[in-house]
Amino acid sequence: MTTISRRALGALVAIVLVVGGGATAAAQPATTLPALTAIRTGQHPGFDRVVLDLTGSTPPTVTNRWVDELTADGSGEVVWLTGQYFVEVVSHPAAAHDDAGNRTYPGPERFRTRDLRNVMAVALTGDFEGYLSVGLGLRNQTWVRTSVLTSPNRVVIDVGV
Incomplete structure (x- = not known):
């Protein structure tokens, strides 16, 4: 049971990192003009x-x-x-x-x-x-x-x- 919990926790962390990283990348503009x-x-x-x-x-x-x-x-x-x-x-x-x-x-x-x-x-x-x-x-x-x-x-x- 402990092994399953660690795997589940690892999968959850991976999902959070992928989703969080995707949200950060989408929020940043592709190009920024000199202002x-x-x-x-x-x-x-x-x-x-x-x-x-x-x-x-x-x-x-x-x-x-x-x-x-x-x-x-x-x-x-x-x-x-x-x-x-x-x-x-x-x-x-x-x-x-x-x-x-x-x-x-x-x-x-x-x-x-x-x-x-x-x-x-x-x-x-x-x-x-x-x-x-x-x-x-x-x-x-x-x-x-x-x-x-x-x-x-x-x-x-x-x-x-």
Whole structure:
């Protein structure tokens, strides 16, 4: 009788481990996008800098382009922003929300940058299907350089003055 009880107990433990492990694996997302946690700005000799702080271990790719006006991803509505010229910066894969849909970026979606010489304002213009878009309103149309740094992940946007 003792042998049967040990076998039954062993089978029960195995069932609990298999079911418990399966529940844990199902609860974790298959992929997690780098998520925006902060937008920082700073003034440097010869350029202004905007930094997008991201979570995760996979760095995104980043592109930038001059646009006549900034538009919101998804809706296509115009995003009104202070500035004479506008640059759109897109990071992929990246998001401003977690897998549960909760916003990861606690700051404002649009803000002025009074302490910078060329960048007048920054706006979060898109967070849609793995694409994170940010718009910059500028005083002057100069050079724009984007790069990605890791450990921790961040997108760096440098704008000439």
